Amino acid sequence: MINAAPLRRPQSNGDGDGIRAGGNHRFYDASSGAWMVKVLPGEYHVTSMPEEVLVTILGSCVSACIRDPVRGIGGMNHFMLPQGATGSWGDEQNSTRFGNFAMEKLINELLKMGCSRSSLEIKVFGGGNVIESSSQVGTKNAEFVLRYLKAEGLNCAAQDLEGRFPRRIQYHPLTGRVVRKLLGTGETSGVAREETEYAKRLVTHKTSGDIELFE
Numbered sequence: 001m002i003n004a005a006p007l008r009r010p011q012s013n014g015d016g017d018g019i020r021a022g023g024n025h026r027f028y029d030a031s032s033g034a035w036m037v038k039v040l041p042g043e044y045h046v047t048s049m050p051e052e053v054l055v056t057i058l059g060s061c062v063s064a065c066i067r068d069p070v071r072g073i074g075g076m077n078h079f080m081l082p083q084g085a086t087g088s089w090g091d092e093q094n095s096t097r098f099g100n101f102a103m104e105k106l107i108n109e110l111l112k113m114g115c116s117r118s119s120l121e122i123k124v125f126g127g128g129n130v131i132e133s134s135s136q137v138g139t140k141n142a143e144f145v146l147r148y149l150k151a152e153g154l155n156c157a158a159q160d161l162e163g164r165f166p167r168r169i170q171y172h173p174l175t176g177r178v179v180r181k182l183l184g185t186g187e188t189s190g191v192a193r194e195e196t197e198y199a200k201r202l203v204t205h206k207t208s209g210d211i212e213l214f215e
Helices: 099-112 137-151 185-204
Strands: 002-004 026-029 034-038 044-047 052-058 062-068 073-077 121-126 156-161 167-172 177-182 210-213
Touching (some): 044 099, 062 099, 062 167
Antiparallel strands (some): 002 026, 026 034, 167 177
């Protein structure tokens, strides 16, 4: 049974520099006894609430799951492309759909909440090439996030990147536990279609079994 409930944080910080997961993305999952927050493409969410679990579905997109184990604060982003056309971070609509801004935004939000950069535990997922295309967006996203972490001197504690299938990710910021489920071929086209539809909205509108991994 799933019950809707309002999120106890604002959907947007109002300054055009990112999109928080909205209140309509938060629901109670009675089977697990947890509040789930769905993080869609172009969004991020940071929480200090021990009962919250962050969830997303990734095709070619990538999500970074980052937390400070000491503070018990963590978050997730969900980006669609490595970087904006200009290569800069703050001058394009809904810029958290781009990896370079999404990573900077999530890390900065964690630091503002008192997390220590040197303590950050980082796990990255997604980047699947779920449709036949010469552009290989999934590979580019996967390569970008690893390159970004290396350039910033940040350690990657775990990764599950590329491949042919979409992934469903459940992230527990309090413990760092991640449950990853690979989705089958029957769901691949739907995930690819949803990512394309989200991408169009972001451009035009402003601002196979559960596998427990990476304990």
